[in-house]
Amino acid sequence: MKNNIDLNDVVSTDTLRLAQKFLAFEEGNFGAQAKFLGLDPKKDFQHADLRGVDFSDTNLGGFNFRGADLRGATGVNVKWDATTILDGAETADSLFSFEQARRKIFAEKPKLAEQVQRLKDNHWTNAILGVADLLDSRKVDADSLWVAKTLFEERDELSVRSNILFFMAPVVDDPEEHKGFIYNIFARHSHQPNIVKSALRTLSALYSGDMGAVNVLASYLDHSDIEVRDTALRGILSSPFFMQVRDRILKFMIASGDADLRRTFVARAARHMGPTYVQACLDPQTKGFADFKEVVSSRRLTRVAEVWLRKEKFLRIADQSPRPTMSLENSLKLKEAEIQERAANYLDALMHMRDVLKIPFVFEDD
């Protein structure tokens, strides 16, 4: 060990230049990054801070993560095996947590392995019935869940796997463990769109309030299967973190061929902006939210203004006591200037949404 030297004397100029290049290195793949930096998988990742890392499309065989912090680490199409060292690593809420916990449980309870083997040897229809019985909410316990999850890994049939996910959703009681199972599916079965879709739906339904889960959903936005992409988009749109990931999903929303998804996107954005924006985004034809791909005409905005003004007026009348004597029809008459003023406000609101949120509304005069 050299003595009493400055930090700048320890780190070589070459290392600093490599660091500088890496800051601009656009490749996000974990394996490619490790190679770029010349890191040794067998040694350099021990005791590393790898919290929330994305291991997508990486073969982690031979990586030594001894003592590393891998909490929240996820990924799509991740390969890892017995040569991946996880001794003393923190793996909660990560793609490794399921397999680690499973190995421990099965070592403690060998009878569970026998139960899995019996279901594995059965015809697939019997395997599904066996899982349904195992996961019966009246008698399900932690061991049954482990058997079902392991069977998911052992059986290749899509129908068996989909059914296991289906039966499992209402009976899981440990969210971290359940998420770990789902992350394991993404890591190992990303080439099977139907399985991925089922897992994405489960993740959206149960964990859309978890930023880690939202990041996983976002990693499927450029998937080759359109249904997988739309399922991921739908999950993000239902998340309370929607506004935080809005910029990331915008280009996928624009490219989406699903008008309902686009309308949901507009709805979420408008609700975030406030009541005036919600009103401005009304589609008078569908009575729902507008699709940003449809041209915003002055005729539509006038119609929207009439709808909302009339509704407001009606509510005012309904609140009045005693009831007014004039007929309802006369009472609800609107002045043209009032309508036009409101329509102009809505036009401003939509333009503001286009400028601030980059929602590509198309206007008549564009």
Added chain:
Amino acid sequence: MTHDHNAIVDLVELLLRVAKAENDAAETEVRVDLRLAAADLDGDNGLSFNVAVQKMWISLDLSGLTISPGARHGEPTKPNQVDVERTTKTENVVEKQAHAGLNLRLDPKAFVGDGSIEGGAKHNSAGKRTVSETASEKSPHIRVKARGGNRWEIAEADGELLDGTYLSNDLLCRVVATAGANSQIVELCAYAKQKDIVLKATRNGTRIPFLTNNHEKMLKILIAKAISASGSSYAGTIAFSKSEGEIEK
């Protein structure tokens, strides 16, 4: 006689002193100075990395010596007696049974009107008692905490970065010679795991955001490995400082 080897003195300084205890000639006092601070690593074009440590360990390796019982600095001894707080909560639940045999359970707090229940329904009030116990214990945070294996863990209470003098000629422990030992040597090492290194990248004083979370984590590994200066023998820990002292018989 002691020798201190501080690799990066602007980050970590560890100084060791060993001397015979004044009140017991058989014992030797091991006294230590430990100073920690963040340090800057400057690259080209205004790029700079601020390196700091969040948690550090010091480990003591003894040859021909053993630690005297009850003489360690920062022993996190748990009090034998703990206050247990017991709270009892009683809830009244009103049950309403409809004629059709359908049981409805109603929350009494929902009855804000006249409190009446529809005629024909029979109702009764049942008490439900919930007992909960909470063990309460307040303990001060120990910055330099004795751990097993002749090690001490240095950390701030809320995960803040280490900055300041944590030991100032403090008595780390007292040691006594083991029977028949030829030499008596104390070795002290200060090290950190790479996950406990905190790295901030700036350019001309402005924080640079990393492209992705992966970029941040990978860069941290690269810099930690470079700081450790252990090359191919790097195993994820960085030894900042090593001190050794020989006790003259």
